[in-house]
Amino acid sequence: MEQSREIIKIAYHVLEDKKGEDIKVLDIHEVSVIADYFIIASGKNVNQVQAMAEAVEEELIKNNFKLVHKEGYHSSGWILLDFGSVVIHVFDKEVRDFYCLERLWRDAPAISVDTL
Template identity: 45%
Template sequence: MIDIEPKEFAEKVKEWIDAKNGTDVEIIDIAEVSTLGDYFVIASGNSERQVKAIADNVEYEAEKLGIVPKSIEGEREARWILLDYYDVIVHIFHAEERQFYNLERLWKDGTRPSAFE
């Protein structure tokens, strides 16, 4: 588990994504609709290189806080990288993949906290 509150960590992840020019960053509170975690952070990059850079930055900044992911998926292809931080699950998509999978639609029952917008 992470040492800071999940909401605070999700906010930090958003900042780290913004630092690498990630686009369309959205945080979804899934705590009431899933046991997977408390928050999804979803973002896009415009190329495989940018998607990887965003994921690397999130991982680097989290490690500076002593937080390591439970698992990482998709690094090789860098079309959809998932970083699982237990209560906060980070999805970084290539823009085309994000449109195709449309996680926001699948998790429409989750709430979008206004503090994140």
């Protein structure tokens, strides 16, 4: 659990630094076996989405966290970074509005990074 919290803190701050919008952390550990947490963020355009995802990936790997899987770099409207217990979703606004993960995972409470 401590590892998950450290991943969340690092990823959240990188997303903020890259001007990510509407950054949310969902605690999904009680409603899913996929992961313990989702981080969801939006960028204004394809270039920003890619820059946000690349910066998060780079910083987490630099801090010795293992990237399990990634996808979406080619389509760029939604990039997923799977760090095991934490899955990071970086969207452009239109794709995020379309998929609305927050609604799909509405049983998972949103948490504040400050409480970690």
